[in-house]
Amino acid sequence: MSQPLSKNALEQLFLNARSHHAWKNQDVSEETLHQIYDLAKWGPTAANSNPGRLVFVKSAAAKEKLLPALMGGNVDQIKAAPVTAIVAYDLEFYDHLAKLFPHADAKSWYVGNPALIESTGFRNSSLQGAYLLLAARSLGLDVCPMSGFDNAKVDELFFQGTKWKSNFIFTLGYGDEQKLHPRAARLEFAEAAKIV
Ligand SMILES: Cc1cc2nc3c(=O)[nH]c(=O)nc-3n(C[C@H](O)[C@H](O)[C@H](O)COP(=O)(O)O)c2cc1C
Numbered sequence: 660m661s662q663p664l665s666k667n668a669l670e671q672l673f674l675n676a677r678s679h680h681a682w683k684n685q686d687v688s689e690e691t692l693h694q695i696y697d698l699a700k701w702g703p704t705a706a707n708s709n710p711g712r713l714v715f716v717k718s719a720a721a722k723e724k725l726l727p728a729l730m731g732g733n734v735d736q737i738k739a740a741p742v743t744a745i746v747a748y749d750l751e752f753y754d755h756l757a758k759l760f761p762h763a764d765a766k767s768w769y770v771g772n773p774a775l776i777e778s779t780g781f782r783n784s785s786l787q788g789a790y791l792l793l794a795a796r797s798l799g800l801d802v803c804p805m806s807g808f809d810n811a812k813v814d815e816l817f818f819q820g821t822k823w824k825s826n827f828i829f830t831l832g833y834g835d836e837q838k839l840h841p842r843a844a845r846l847e848f849a850e851a852a853k854i855v
Contacts, residue, residue: 672796679801679834682739695794702790704783707759710752711787712823714745728812740830746788748780750822784826801834
């Protein structure tokens with residue numbers, strides 16, 4: 660039976676978790692990247708469509724390839740981060756639905772409907788990206804999501820000849836707490852939510 664997580668776990672996942680812009684010189688192993696994926700993959704998506712796709716940019720050559728697509732201050736952050744993940748979505752995600760959603764002919768809902776393919780791909784890969792951020796934090800890593808880059812350029816550099824499209828990127832590693840600025844406020848419940 661499910662139980663509320665411990666205070667420590669809530670602090671690690673939410674209350675004390677920051678978006679890190681500076682990184683310790685500490686590698687993230689391929690095994691850890693697999694662990695992050697193997698947790699996040701269980702997060703829900705529409706019709707279990709799993710449209711999210713991922714590229715972990717880890718090698719010096721792949722990092723170099725990514726740099727021209729980045730905006731301003733993100734260049735130095737990504738140079739310093741041990742890994743940057745490109746969260747993308749596959750416009751042909753429906754090809755896997757026979758395996759992923761076997762109890763219905765879900766593929767037929769999408770084929771020939773580019774607007775639904777796009778909205779489903781974008782919405783659900785955004786969710787999957789968020790699951791990845793929390794999975795990484797649950798394993799003791801730090802992240803910083805980023806939209807300050809040229810999506811078309813990333814698609815050209817990494818996804819040419821495929822049906823994958825970039826959504827957002829995030830840096831991943833062990834953050835340098837000494838370099839954090841004070842945390843900014845969040846909207847209070849009454850400013851952002853209603854119970855009706
Ligand atoms: C979708 C998205 C895009 C972001 N883009 C950038 C970015 O391009 N560069 C950057 O340094 N931080 C970026 N951030 C980080 C935010 O500024 C940061 O998460 C926010 O200020 C909250 O900071 P905190 O988590 O430390 O409280 C982005 C965050 C999100 C969720």
